Amino acid sequence: MADLHIVGGSRDVAIVAGRVADAPASGSPVLDARGLLVAPGLIDLQVNGAAGHDLTTCPERIADVARHLVRHGVTAFLPTVITAPPDAYTQAQRAIGSWRQDGASATPLGLHFEGPMLSPRRPGAHPVWHLRSAAVPLIEGWSRAAGVALVTLAPELPGAAVVIDELRRRGVIVSLGHSEASLVETRAAVDAGASAITHLYNAMGALEHRRPGLLAAALAGTVDVTCGLIADGVHVSDAALALAFRALGADRIVLVSDAMAALGLPLGARTFLGQLAVTLTVDGVRDAGGRLAGSAAGLDVGLRRLREATGALVGDVLATATSTPARLLGIDDRGHLGVGAVGDVVLLTPGLDVVHTVIGGRPVSWFSARQLSL
Ligand code: ZN
Numbered sequence: 001m002a003d004l005h006i007v008g009g010s011r012d013v014a015i016v017a018g019r020v021a022d023a024p025a026s027g028s029p030v031l032d033a034r035g036l037l038v039a040p041g042l043i044d045l046q047v048n049g050a051a052g053h054d055l056t057t058c059p060e061r062i063a064d065v066a067r068h069l070v071r072h073g074v075t076a077f078l079p080t081v082i083t084a085p086p087d088a089y090t091q092a093q094r095a096i097g098s099w100r101q102d103g104a105s106a107t108p109l110g111l112h113f114e115g116p117m118l119s120p121r122r123p124g125a126h127p128v129w130h131l132r133s134a135a136v137p138l139i140e141g142w143s144r145a146a147g148v149a150l151v152t153l154a155p156e157l158p159g160a161a162v163v164i165d166e167l168r169r170r171g172v173i174v175s176l177g178h179s180e181a182s183l184v185e186t187r188a189a190v191d192a193g194a195s196a197i198t199h200l201y202n203a204m205g206a207l208e209h210r211r212p213g214l215l216a217a218a219l220a221g222t223v224d225v226t227c228g229l230i231a232d233g234v235h236v237s238d239a240a241l242a243l244a245f246r247a248l249g250a251d252r253i254v255l256v257s258d259a260m261a262a263l264g265l266p267l268g269a270r271t272f273l274g275q276l277a278v279t280l281t282v283d284g285v286r287d288a289g290g291r292l293a294g295s296a297a298g299l300d301v302g303l304r305r306l307r308e309a310t311g312a313l314v315g316d317v318l319a320t321a322t323s324t325p326a327r328l329l330g331i332d333d334r335g336h337l338g339v340g341a342v343g344d345v346v347l348l349t350p351g352l353d354v355v356h357t358v359i360g361g362r363p364v365s366w367f368s369a370r371q372l373s374l
Contacts, residue, residue: 002029002103002361006345009033015343015361022339031363033347036355039318040337041075041344043325044299045150046112046199046228046256048080048273050263055079056088056274059095066105068264070364072257072298073354075344076107076334078149082274083115083126089142096147104364107344109329110149113142114198117163118178119154124203125276125293126178134159136166144171149329152198154179155189155214168193173328175228178203181214183222190223196328199258200227200244201236202292219247226328228256229320231305232297234284238309245306250316254325255302260285260294304352314352 326335
């Protein structure tokens with residue numbers, strides 16, 4: 001944990017012993033932020049992998065993924081395990097339990113289990129043969145204290161309400177997704193304790209004006225939920241991004257990358273999402289049948305896309321990747337740069353290109369082709 005004084009940017013930030021302070025320590029190193037936006041480190045709630053590593057099959061690679069994410073301005077994330085056999089979930093819990101900060105990595109704040117209690121009608125790229133109905137024995141050992149921060153499930157599955165209530169009691173955020181839930185089923189799930197929706201628009205029923213479901217409930221504000229949104233330019237059109245932003249605002253939208261092993265690999269690379277073989281194409285990450293299987297775009301790409309699509313203020317766009325995800329997770333020392341917050345900071349150009357990421361007061365910097373235009 002280090003001291004640092006960030007000066008000359010959109011705001012000055014003093015970090016003392018890894019935390020934001022109201023004044024710099026004497027002799028503190030200075031980071032020149034002239035011309036740059038100074039924002040809290042980004043928080044990504046859906047990261048399946050990066051740099052060739054898939055976290056469903058190899059959760060012991062959390063450290064490699066964590067190290068990669070800082071390039072994208074991400075300083076905290078939820079390693080995400082898709083639908084898999086029960087062992088995969090316990091292995092991931094073991095892996096996150098043994099992770100240690102090395103001073104240059106994003107911090108895993110807990111796991112996101114996306115499955116296996118999903119609708120077989122909306123599996124996306126998940127293996128349907130591992131899908132399960134909702135049942136309390138299935139979530140044995142799943143709790144915030146045991147490393148599980150968020151679970152995505154389909155609320156229309158029989159038994160879902162009991163599972164949602166149980167997870168909430170154990171401090172786990174429940175997010176609804178991979179679902180064809182009706183309005184009534186969505187409401188019941190939120191009443192039982194669900195507080196989020198996973199990747200709005202993707203892997204759910206479309207907006208049907210005579211038969212509203214999960215999507216309509218979210219956009220209309222019928223239920224009080226925070227919605228994950230993938231803005232990689234492939235998963236959701238710009239018009240649909242703008243609609244969600246207009247309906248929900250920065251307080252109810254969490255930008256997620258849904259990044260998978262292909263993040264950081266060259267175009268044409270072949271890799272895996274869980275057991276599924278995929279290729280990185282110009283039109284996103286696709287399996288042999290052309291289905292989308294996660295994203296190869298970092299969260300910074302999403303920020304730029306979201307701003308372009310919505311014309312929103314930079315502060316509002318940044319909120320979807322900082323204060324809003326922190327609030328959803330119930331974490332009060334991240335997502336802002338008030339005194340006492342973790343000293344994780346991202347410095348961006350006005351065009352939202354990442355220039356420096358600071359971890360616990362220590363700048364982790366690099367030089368990329370995009371930054372040559374500075
Ligand atoms: Zn998904």
